[in-house]
Amino acid sequence: MTAESPAELPAPEALMACPSCDALYVERPVAPGETARCLRCHEVLEAPRQTAMTRIIMLAVSAMILMIAAIFFPFLELEAAGRMHRSSLLDTVLAFSSGLTAPLTIAMASLIVVVPMIRIGALIYVMAPMAFGHAPARHAEVVFRVAESLRPWAMAEIFVVGVAVALVKVAGMAHIFIGPAFWAFVALVIVTVLKDNFMSRVTLWKTLEHRRPS
Amino acid sequence: MEDAGAPAPILTAKAAGLVGCTQCGRVHRPGVARCTRCGARLQSRDVTSLQRVWAWLFAGLVVYIPANIYPMLLTTILGKTSESTIFGGVVELMHHGSYGVAAIVFGASIVIPISKFIAIAYLALSVQHQVAMSAHRRHQLYEAVEFIGRWSMIDVFVVAILSSLVQLDFAASINPGIAAVSFALSVAFTMISAQSFDSRLIWDVDGE
Ligand SMILES: [Zn+2]
Numbered sequence: 153m154t155a156e157s158p159a160e161l162p163a164p165e166a167l168m169a170c171p172s173c174d175a176l177y178v179e180r181p182v183a184p185g186e187t188a189r190c191l192r193c194h195e196v197l198e199a200p201r202q203t204a205m206t207r208i209i210m211l212a213v214s215a216m217i218l219m220i221a222a223i224f225f226p227f228l229e230l231e232a233a234g235r236m237h238r239s240s241l242l243d244t245v246l247a248f249s250s251g252l253t254a255p256l257t258i259a260m261a262s263l264i265v266v267v268p269m270i271r272i273g274a275l276i277y278v279m280a281p282m283a284f285g286h287a288p289a290r291h292a293e294v295v296f297r298v299a300e301s302l303r304p305w306a307m308a309e310i311f312v313v314g315v316a317v318a319l320v321k322v323a324g325m326a327h328i329f330i331g332p333a334f335w336a337f338v339a340l341v342i343v344t345v346l347k348d349n350f351m352s353r354v355t356l357w358k359t360l361e362h363r364r365p366s
Numbered sequence: 367m368e369d370a371g372a373p374a375p376i377l378t379a380k381a382a383g384l385v386g387c388t389q390c391g392r393v394h395r396p397g398v399a400r401c402t403r404c405g406a407r408l409q410s411r412d413v414t415s416l417q418r419v420w421a422w423l424f425a426g427l428v429v430y431i432p433a434n435i436y437p438m439l440l441t442t443i444l445g446k447t448s449e450s451t452i453f454g455g456v457v458e459l460m461h462h463g464s465y466g467v468a469a470i471v472f473g474a475s476i477v478i479p480i481s482k483f484i485a486i487a488y489l490a491l492s493v494q495h496q497v498a499m500s501a502h503r504r505h506q507l508y509e510a511v512e513f514i515g516r517w518s519m520i521d522v523f524v525v526a527i528l529s530s531l532v533q534l535d536f537a538a539s540i541n542p543g544i545a546a547v548s549f550a551l552s553v554a555f556t557m558i559s560a561q562s563f564d565s566r567l568i569w570d571v572d573g574e
């Protein structure tokens with residue numbers, strides 16, 4: 153329900169403001185499976201899901217395993233004029249390591265590998281204790297805030313499209329073989345999208361608050 | 367929330383003399399510095415938001431110019447090196463008949479960045495000036511900018527993949543050009559610009 157005028161407002165603790173447009177609402181319990189949206193900007197406010205926590209952890213753990221596989225298995229192989237060249241994810245990241253383009257190496261490594269890994273690790277750290285019925289781990293709030301702020305900078309899915317474009321570009325001059333690491337990476341992207349869709353930020357913050365013994 | 371009946375006039379936390387958290391939605395009395403639920407910094411409206419939006423947008427625009435002038439890729443085949451810019455790469459793809467991929471690269475490296483510059487500037491201006499677009503449409507525009515902007519990074523990834531893959535010594539090799547750096551910076555700067563924007567400002571103008 154909408155809060156109508158300042159005179160009849162309950163205490164701030166019983167209210168919530170839409171994070172995107174600041175519309176004020178009186179808090180009410182949202183049942184699992186239900187999705188509460190802001191009336192004004194239609195942004196999702198709360199979307200609690202049964203067993204969401206366990207599912208996110210399972211997806212995060214599989215994402216972690218897939219990422220490790222993607223780093224160590226061969227990624228792409230190229231054959232031209234009887235010569236083979238094998239490239240791993242690491243080689244791709246290090247492609248910018250010469251001369252003026254060197255700073256890009258760090259940026260690339262961050263966008264493709266480091267930031268996604270930090271996010272996965274952070275989510276496991278925040279949610280695992282709660283999924284097993286314990287109180288949140290120490291500094292879980294800080295960890296979750298960092299994980300959320302890194303979200304736009306995890307670009308694994310964009311990288312996958314980049315690989316597809318690159319394959320078309322070299323198709324004329326060489327044979328390309330796609331290694332197991334590439335498929336691990338594609339799977340990682342799917343798992344990441346699923347995982348992010350299970351999460352509603354406000355719901356998670358409320359859960360963190362309720363589980364924290366004060 | 368969604369179950370409210372008749373669309374009552376919306377009261378904002380600001381109008382009620384309170385401060386809402388942009389991370390977790392918790393409402394606080396004015397004067398509280400950090401959110402008691404999530405620890406995020408609290409501000410009724412981010413007053414320096416627009417300055418940062420303009421500064422990052424300008425920086426993004428400045429580095430976007432060399433990104434288009436200088437070569438993105440250096441291709442060496444049998445000792446002969448040829449350079450190609452972002453636009454040159456698109457033309458090359460069209461020559462090979464890969465129209466779909468040419469469209470993806472053209473969209474990600476030229477259409478998205480330019481529409482993003484215009485969209486962010488429009489949104490920032492709309493906070494201080496009266497504009498025709500409704501607050502709801504502008505909110506959707508902002509969401510679109512935040513969602514699509516990151517995809518411009520595709521071409522930088524393509525350059526990285528090609529450079530690591532095509533290293534066959536004399537026969538053929540591909541190396542990144544300086545434009546890859548300035549283009550990556552341009553994408554990053556405009557992403558920061560969009561993130562600096564306080565989306566609640568869109569609705570404030572509409573409300574009064
Ligand atoms: Zn809203």
Ligand SMILES: [Zn+2]
Pocket residue numbers: 387388389390391392401402403404405406
């Ligand atoms: Zn908060």
